Amino acid sequence: MKAVTFADFGAPSVLKEAVVERPIPGPDDVLVRIHAAGVCYHDVLSRGGKIPGGAPNRVLGHEIAGEIAETGENVPAERKGERVVIYQRLYCGQCRYCLSGRQDLCRNSRVLGECGGGGYAEFTCAPARNAIRMPDGLDMKFAALAVCPVGTSVRATLGVAQVEPGQTVLITGAGGGLGLHQIQVVKSVNAHAIAITSSKEKAEIISQAGADEVIISPDLKFSGEVWRRTGKQGVDVVLENVVSNTFGESLRSTAQNAIVVVLGNIGAKRVEIDPGLVITRRIRIAGSGNATYKDVKIALHLLATGAVRPFIGAVLPFPRVSEGHAMMEERGVVGRVVLSGW
Numbered sequence: 001m002k003a004v005t006f007a008d009f010g011a012p013s014v015l016k017e018a019v020v021e022r023p024i025p026g027p028d029d030v031l032v033r034i035h036a037a038g039v040c041y042h043d044v045l046s047r048g049g050k051i052p053g054g055a056p057n058r059v060l061g062h063e064i065a066g067e068i069a070e071t072g073e074n075v076p077a078e079r080k081g082e083r084v085v086i087y088q089r090l091y092c093g094q095c096r097y098c099l100s101g102r103q104d105l106c107r108n109s110r111v112l113g114e115c116g117g118g119g120y121a122e123f124t125c126a127p128a129r130n131a132i133r134m135p136d137g138l139d140m141k142f143a144a145l146a147v148c149p150v151g152t153s154v155r156a157t158l159g160v161a162q163v164e165p166g167q168t169v170l171i172t173g174a175g176g177g178l179g180l181h182q183i184q185v186v187k188s189v190n191a192h193a194i195a196i197t198s199s200k201e202k203a204e205i206i207s208q209a210g211a212d213e214v215i216i217s218p219d220l221k222f223s224g225e226v227w228r229r230t231g232k233q234g235v236d237v238v239l240e241n242v243v244s245n246t247f248g249e250s251l252r253s254t255a256q257n258a259i260v261v262v263l264g265n266i267g268a269k270r271v272e273i274d275p276g277l278v279i280t281r282r283i284r285i286a287g288s289g290n291a292t293y294k295d296v297k298i299a300l301h302l303l304a305t306g307a308v309r310p311f312i313g314a315v316l317p318f319p320r321v322s323e324g325h326a327m328m329e330e331r332g333v334v335g336r337v338v339l340s341g342w
């Protein structure tokens with residue numbers, strides 16, 4: 001089968017089209033013909049050798065939509081032809097986290113693409129339980145984004161923060177790939193979205209995503225403005241996609257008993273917290289990461305109903321994935337890069 005792989009870590013140009021062996025499904029697996037695959041910033045880091053423990057010579061990509069082409073002997077044969085997305089975490093299904101529905105926390109798991117067998121190929125194999133049926137009529141390019149960008153936004157917004165109708169949610173780095181999807185997830189439950197961006201150019205797209213208010217804050221001193229706009233009440237939830245230069249201001253923007261969800265680690269710097277502020281306001285600080293299986297189901301529903309419209313900045317044929325990596329590295333694309341067609 002055709003695939004895109006890389007012999008060494010390096011610049012985007014190391015990604016080359018190749019012919020590799022088509023995987024054979026095990027008894028509990030399905031073989032999926034890949035129709036669309038999202039390109040994630042994580043792939044860019046993997047290709048550059050910036051993810052510890054990785055090796056070259058593998059097929060990257062964990063954002064996959066396609067149709068079941070073959071079924072293993074223990075999988076109902078009727079599933080052949082089913083249109084699916086692949087839940088990217090190959091979880092054990094037996095640990096206490098998996099059994100409580102938190103496959104994202106499974107410590108006996110690995111992520112498709114990080115161990116090879118990823119989405120930059122004509123086919124991939126996955127356990128049948130990881131192949132999640134997508135709603136009828138959903139575009140494969142949209143569906144490919146269900147597991148990672150949209151699913152991660154669902155996890156943070158509805159899973160960790162449990163945003164409710166009428167609450168006020170502050171989103172930092174709102175013009176980024178996560179922020180633009182989080183705004184839409186927040187709006188899907190009729191909460192109020194206040195978006196923060198340091199860039200005037202991104203205000204337009206943030207409004208298009210459905211933010212109720214956009215605060216352009218080049219110096220990232222936004223808490224005074226948030227305070228003013230919320231009638232000195234503060235926000236119930238902060239979705240922190242930036243953290244390094246924003247965390248103090250985010251904490252100062254909170255209402256009593258607010259939750260601050262940490263997703264971003266741009267700059268990978270330590271931040272200070274004021275314990276007095278955390279105690280007096282009873283602020284809860286929580287990390288968030290990959291989607292659970294359930295989050296992906298919710299993401300697919302939000303995509304199928306149009307509540308979330310993914311921002312796709314470029315659609316490229318699979319052999320041109322290196323161009324997608326270059327665009328992302330140079331920040332030359334707003335929204336996601338999706339691969340479709342050979």
Ligand SMILES: [Zn+2]
Pocket residue numbers: 039040041042062063148149
């Ligand atoms: Zn991803």
Ligand SMILES: [Zn+2]
Pocket residue numbers: 091092093094095096097098099106107108109
């Ligand atoms: Zn597990």
